[in-house]
Amino acid sequence: MSLLRNSEKCVEVPHHVTGFWRPIYTGDPLTTGSIGAGLIISPYTKTCLHDTDEKLKVLINNSILEHTTLKTALEKLLEHNKEIMGTILVNEPLPVRVGYATSSTITLSTLLALKEKLGLPSTSLAQIAHVAEVINKTGLGDVLSIYSGYGLTVRTKPGAPGIGEVISVRVPASISIITCALGVMSTQAMLTSYGAYLEKIGEEIFNKFIEEIELSNFLRLAKEFSTRIGFLNDELNKQITSICKNCLGFYAKKKVLTILVEDAYTTEIVEKILKTKLCVMGVHVHYPVNTNKFTES
Structure with missing residues (x-):
């Protein structure tokens, strides 16, 4: 009410x-x-x-x-x-x-x-x-x-x-979601630029995921998708991998870098991301809405 x-x-x-x-x-x-x-x-x-x-x-x-x-x-x-x-x-x-x-x-x-x-x-x-x-x-x-x-x-x-x-x-409440805005990209520009790839790769990734619907598989496939589409390039992948020893996983969607960690490692990862100076609009810490x-x- x-x-x-x-x-x-x-x-x-x-x-x-x-x-x-x-x-x-x-x-x-x-x-x-x-x-x-x-x-x-x-x-x-x-x-x-x-x-x-x-x-x-x-x-x-x-x-x-x-x-x-x-x-x-x-x-x-x-x-x-x-x-x-x-x-x-x-x-x-x-x-x-x-x-x-x-x-x-x-x-x-x-x-x-x-x-x-x-x-x-x-x-x-x-x-x-x-x-x-x-x-x-x-x-x-x-x-x-x-x-x-x-x-x-x-x-x-x-x-x-x-x-x-x-x-x-449900996503465990003990997980923090850290995001970093790497720049700006409109959805219209993304759909125009990547349309054919999104259809082909998106269907392939979705079919893999639907066989095992769980968070760890989502993170693995989201990273594969963002790498193959081009949102997560080799340089960015190497940078985040080097600071993400304690991360559950990470991926990029358009210009948002998304990293999942256990709460205990949130401060550590945020500090490391800030040092990279990748984030042009700050670092944000979120919680899952369940x-x-x-x-x-």
């Missing part, structure tokens, strides 16, 4: 760092998507709706909306609602256009914050978010993973929530 205070409605949505995937296009945005696997992680994108008498205004990290995917989603909502009143404040704690699925978290959290005002089911809003992602080529499976999964989430059937299907496996429940306040 949501709690409304001072005409404010807030929704929090976790992030998603996928390890490998195979794009699947059907000609219909609702059924287009991807199969693959990734981690649902903290922190959360927090989005709050403030009731006002003015037409809907969206601020992302205190800046006026400049988010194509969210604009597309809101335009679709306005097809059925002539006017939406209020101010949306989005707090996105992670860098954008890197690989944290921020396009999905911003769009999904905004639509869910409008749920009571619109009177639409959560799944319908999540489907609109997915369609907007597909149309703008900003994501294929992130909305499905975030909305329907937790922990290690496996997308077994492509499509929007309610159409696509996932299997989720529940499929959006936090509302």
Whole structure:
């Protein structure tokens, strides 16, 4: 049950760092998507709706909306609602256009914050978010993973929530997920540059993984995928291997380097990564999100 205070409605949505995937296009945005696997992680994108008498205004990290995917989603909502009143404040704690699925978290959290005002089911809003992602080529499976999964989430059937299907496996709470933003790469640029490789290699890796769905196999195959695609080059692989004697595994997705360690080694690995000066947007420490429940306040 949501709690409304001072005409404010807030929704929090976790992030998603996928390890490998195979794009699947059907000609219909609702059924287009991807199969693959990734981690649902903290922190959360927090989005709050403030009731006002003015037409809907969206601020992302205190800046006026400049988010194509969210604009597309809101335009679709306005097809059925002539006017939406209020101010949306989005707090996105992670860098954008890197690989944290921020396009999905911003769009999904905004639509869910409008749920009571619109009177639409959560799944319908999540489907609109997915369609907007597909149309703008900003994501294929992130909305499905975030909305329907937790922990290690496996997308077994492509499509929007309610159409696509996932299997989720809890990730031990004693594990820390360390990420490092190496630069910027849009999903659109990635899909354009690596499309054929993603389909071929993604399907091969997914078929290997589905035979043994567990974290250690995920980490092994995510590293193989990111190496073969080119996200994890030889130099980067050597650098991280040299400092990762106590790591459970690591991989790269777009421009996000992702390392899993037992909590006891978190500080040690963070300090070593910082010394490499690889991270252009800082080092982030996350925990696995092992529940499929959006936090509302």
